[in-house]
Amino acid sequence: MPKGYVAINVERCKGCGFCVEFCPTHVLAMSSAFNSKGYHPPHVVNPEKCTGCDLCGMYCPDFAIYGWKAPESKNGAKSDAAR
Amino acid sequence: MTSQARDPAELGPRPEAEVPAESCDYQPENPVEQFLRTDRMPHIWCPGCGIGTTVNSFARALLEAKLDLDRVAVVSGIGCTGRVAGYVRLDSFHTTHGRAIPFATGLKLANPNLTVVVYSGDGDLFAIGGNHIIHAARRNLDLKVICVNNFVYGMTGGQLAPTTPVGALTTTTPYGCYEPAFNLPALMDAAGAVYVARWTSFHVRQLTRAMVDIFRKKGFCFIEVLTPCPSLFQRKNRMGEGLDAMKYYKEKSKVRHGAPTSEVGLTIDGDIIVGKFVDRERPEFLDLLRSQLAAQLGDRYVEVEHLVCS
Numbered sequence: 192m193p194k195g196y197v198a199i200n201v202e203r204c205k206g207c208g209f210c211v212e213f214c215p216t217h218v219l220a221m222s223s224a225f226n227s228k229g230y231h232p233p234h235v236v237n238p239e240k241c242t243g244c245d246l247c248g249m250y251c252p253d254f255a256i257y258g259w260k261a262p263e264s265k266n267g268a269k270s271d272a273a274r
Numbered sequence: 275m276t277s278q279a280r281d282p283a284e285l286g287p288r289p290e291a292e293v294p295a296e297s298c299d300y301q302p303e304n305p306v307e308q309f310l311r312t313d314r315m316p317h318i319w320c321p322g323c324g325i326g327t328t329v330n331s332f333a334r335a336l337l338e339a340k341l342d343l344d345r346v347a348v349v350s351g352i353g354c355t356g357r358v359a360g361y362v363r364l365d366s367f368h369t370t371h372g373r374a375i376p377f378a379t380g381l382k383l384a385n386p387n388l389t390v391v392v393y394s395g396d397g398d399l400f401a402i403g404g405n406h407i408i409h410a411a412r413r414n415l416d417l418k419v420i421c422v423n424n425f426v427y428g429m430t431g432g433q434l435a436p437t438t439p440v441g442a443l444t445t446t447t448p449y450g451c452y453e454p455a456f457n458l459p460a461l462m463d464a465a466g467a468v469y470v471a472r473w474t475s476f477h478v479r480q481l482t483r484a485m486v487d488i489f490r491k492k493g494f495c496f497i498e499v500l501t502p503c504p505s506l507f508q509r510k511n512r513m514g515e516g517l518d519a520m521k522y523y524k525e526k527s528k529v530r531h532g533a534p535t536s537e538v539g540l541t542i543d544g545d546i547i548v549g550k551f552v553d554r555e556r557p558e559f560l561d562l563l564r565s566q567l568a569a570q571l572g573d574r575y576v577e578v579e580h581l582v583c584s
Contacts, residue, residue, distance in 0.1 A: 196301070198301060198304070200304075202316075203315060203316050205316070205320075205321035205322075206321055207321050207322040207515070207516050207517060208515075208517045209322075209327070209516070209517060209520060212517055212520070212521070213520075228316075230321065245305075246478070248304065248305070248306070248330065249327070249330050249331065249334070249478040249479070249482075250327055250330070250478060251326070251327070251330065252319060252322075252323055252324060252325065252326025252327045252329075252330075252475075252516075253316060253317070253319075253326055254304060254306050254307070254310060254315065254326065254329075254330070257304040257305065257306070259300075259301070259302050261300075262300045
């Protein structure tokens with residue numbers, strides 16, 4: 192059970208790669224797919240490693256990605272154990 | 275998502291985000307989204323430009339400082355960074371070139387309850403607006419100045435700016451820049467700013483904390499943020515993409531809080547001294563104005579707030 196999740200708005204992405212480079216747990220990688228403007232957006236390759244720290248969201252200059260921590264109430268026991 | 279409403283009066287619907295299949299039901303909104311005019315997205319900044327990263331820090335600092343957003347005003351000048359005023363969903367004003375500080379001064383004096391943030395670039399604030407910023411700092415007017423320094427004039431095609439380091443190639447210095455550059459923290463320190471810091475777009479958390487600090491501090495506060503300019507500065511100087519600049523900032527930045535500002539000048543390939551250099555107290559302009567007029571006029575002086583409809 193991952194501790195966090197990321198959401199990617201691929202159409203806003205300009206493929207700068209900041210999120211891939213600075214993700215502390217290497218959750219992301221650049222994909223080979225194109226968005227409608229011809230940029231390569233990132234995609235999630237290691238979802239189980241995500242901690243939801245939102246550092247990708249802090250770095251993204253295009254406001255195209257962000258992370259959040261898994262809620263505590265829904266899966267309380269697992270989240271607590273993970274912490 | 276593909277067709278963006280351009281009518282500024284009508285804020286378009288929030289774009290839907292793609293969620294990985296493994297995701298849970300709970301999904302909050304992007305924390306920066308509520309501060310953006312989403313109908314204007316995607317923005318005009320180049321791929322790898324760091325200005326958007328500073329806006330992320332700004333949005334999170336606004337959240338953390340718990341400011342009343344109806345009392346925050348963003349004033350920008352002309353330039354790439356000047357576009358920030360058009361992209362943030364706050365009361366904002368995109369002024370003429372170099373005149374962000376004079377407009378912000380008027381705004382603050384007319385309504386002292388506002389938190390006035392001046393968000394502009396190095397060319398706008400220190401070249402054409404250089405005289406205004408030193409006098410605002412001298413008066414210690416309560417303005418929060420965030421200066422995004424990308425070392426060139428980006429929007430007009432990469433000309434020499436007052437911050438371009440010696441030796442750098444720009445479109446107007448094809449044989450290398452030979453003019454000494456401004457050391458912005460030293461200039462602001464000498465002019466009388468009460469808070470002077472420098473961070474880069476790599477230091478997102480530190481930059482957020484610095485912005486929270488200046489929202490809580492009274493007086494003229496100044497933050498210089500170094501950002502990549504991949505299309506003009508880096509390309510001309512063969513410094514790679516925006517990501518290469520970010521890695522360079524990571525490698526070359528040395529945090530030295532309280533460093534003498536005379537020692538923090540930038541060179542084209544030297545270390546980048548970052549940190550909070552100045553944090554001091556000086557009487558603020560409006561306080562001085564009130565106490566002087568109250569002393570001279572006595573009962574005839576009416577507090578400014580009583581005249582302002584908030």
